[in-house]
Amino acid sequence: MENILKLEKSKKVSITKIKIKEHHKAFLILIPFITLIIMFLLSPFLSTFISSFLNEYNEFSLENYEYIFKSxxxxxxxxxxxxxxxxxxxxxxxxxxxxxxxxxxxxxxxxxxxxxxxxxxxxxxxxxxxxxxxxxxxxxxxxxxxxxxxxxxxxxxxxxxxxxxxxxxxxxxxxxxxxxxxxxxxxxxxxxxxxxxxxxxxxxxxxxxxxxxxxxxxxxxxxxxxxxxxxxxxxxxxxxxxxxxxxxxxxxxxxxxxxxxxxxxxxxxxxxxxxxxxxxxxxxxxxxxxxxxxxxx
Incomplete structure (x- = not known):
């Protein structure tokens, strides 16, 4: 019985290791895609979002939004x-x-x-x-x-x-x-x-x-x-x-x-x-x- 339990545990461990390896491979394949998203989506959005709160003196304020909704x-x-x-x-x-x-x-x-x-x-x-x-x-x-x-x-x-x-x-x-x-x-x-x-x-x-x-x-x-x-x-x-x-x-x-x-x-x-x-x-x-x-x- 002990030998059978050990075999089952070793099988489970090997299966989990294989799954982890597959997840790592999938993540490595996605790295170029994630890099493109960061470069061309997240970075421009963050830059635009921060810039929207900067006035002409590069100070954080709501002047730009006030101007938009008053104009x-x-x-x-x-x-x-x-x-x-x-x-x-x-x-x-x-x-x-x-x-x-x-x-x-x-x-x-x-x-x-x-x-x-x-x-x-x-x-x-x-x-x-x-x-x-x-x-x-x-x-x-x-x-x-x-x-x-x-x-x-x-x-x-x-x-x-x-x-x-x-x-x-x-x-x-x-x-x-x-x-x-x-x-x-x-x-x-x-x-x-x-x-x-x-x-x-x-x-x-x-x-x-x-x-x-x-x-x-x-x-x-x-x-x-x-x-x-x-x-x-x-x-x-x-x-x-x-x-x-x-x-x-x-x-x-x-x-x-x-x-x-x-x-x-x-x-x-x-x-x-x-x-x-x-x-x-x-x-x-x-x-x-x-x-x-x-x-x-």
């Missing part, structure tokens, strides 16, 4: 960014949901072609996208002249809020389609048949079954699209030449030295921008927990 111009940039992001996210989500549903109904050959096109369009952003909008919808753009001749529009200013909203919604679509398309594979056609047998229609099916099943992924997609819009810079600058007041352009103006060099204010605005995104993440998690609790009951 009407900066508050306008926050409001404009939120408006563009929220509206373009909601519009982009609705169009992407319909597009993903329709895409899921195509044949495999057609589906692959459309997905390839969407992948290409997802990389078409920034300055090239703004240039394309100017060519198509500018004052003498191809589409603008065509729509005027048909009589559908009288005037359209692509360099205004309406033009930006259109462009933001456009570049949300490929992202939304790629993220939402796989969700419809989770919907079993038999579920809709069961709902129809019980007397429910298509609307009842999506309200009671389809949307709740995909809700977590839909909210996650909304969050990604919102962050995508809040961080947009190149296309906004190229289309409006910095005339439209949004957070990303204001942050750049304070660190590029075009008007004044105020890195503390730029850092504080960056932290506020990050805080807005964090707030959206928290709200997203709260909504998900409430929905989970509702369906568990």
């Amino acid at each position: 009407r111009f900066i508050k306008q940039s926050i409001f404009n960014s939120l408006e563009l992001s929220i509206v373009s996210t909601l519009l982009g989500l609705l169009i992407s949901l319909q597009g993903a549903y329709s895409l899921n109904k195509l044949k495999n050959s057609s589906k692959k072609s459309v997905l390839l096109l969407i992948n290409m369009l997802s990389n078409f952003s920034g300055i090239p996208l703004a240039f394309a909008f100017i060519i198509l919808l500018g004052s003498n753009g191809v589409m603008t002249i065509l729509l005027k001749n048909i009589g559908l529009i009288e005037t359209f200013d692509v360099y205004s809020r309406a033009g930006l909203m259109l462009m933001y919604t456009y570049f949300q679509l490929p992202l939304g389609l790629l993220l939402l398309y796989p969700l419809f594979d989770r919907i079993d056609p038999q579920w809709q048949e069961m709902v129809n047998i019980l007397g429910g229609g298509t609307f009842t099916f999506w309200k009671r079954v389809g949307i709740p099943v995909m809700l977590k992924e839909i909210l996650g997609t909304m969050l990604i699209m919102f962050a995508n819009a809040m961080g947009a810079y190149a296309c906004t600058l190229a289309l409006t030449n910095g005339a439209y007041n949004v957070m990303t352009i204001r942050i750049t103006s304070y660190i590029a030295g075009e008007v004044s060099y105020e890195p503390g204010i730029a850092s504080a605005m960056s932290i506020v921008l990050g805080g807005i995104l964090l707030f959206v993440v928290v709200i997203n998690e709260i909504l998900l927990k409430k929905k989970r609790g509702k369906y568990e009951r």
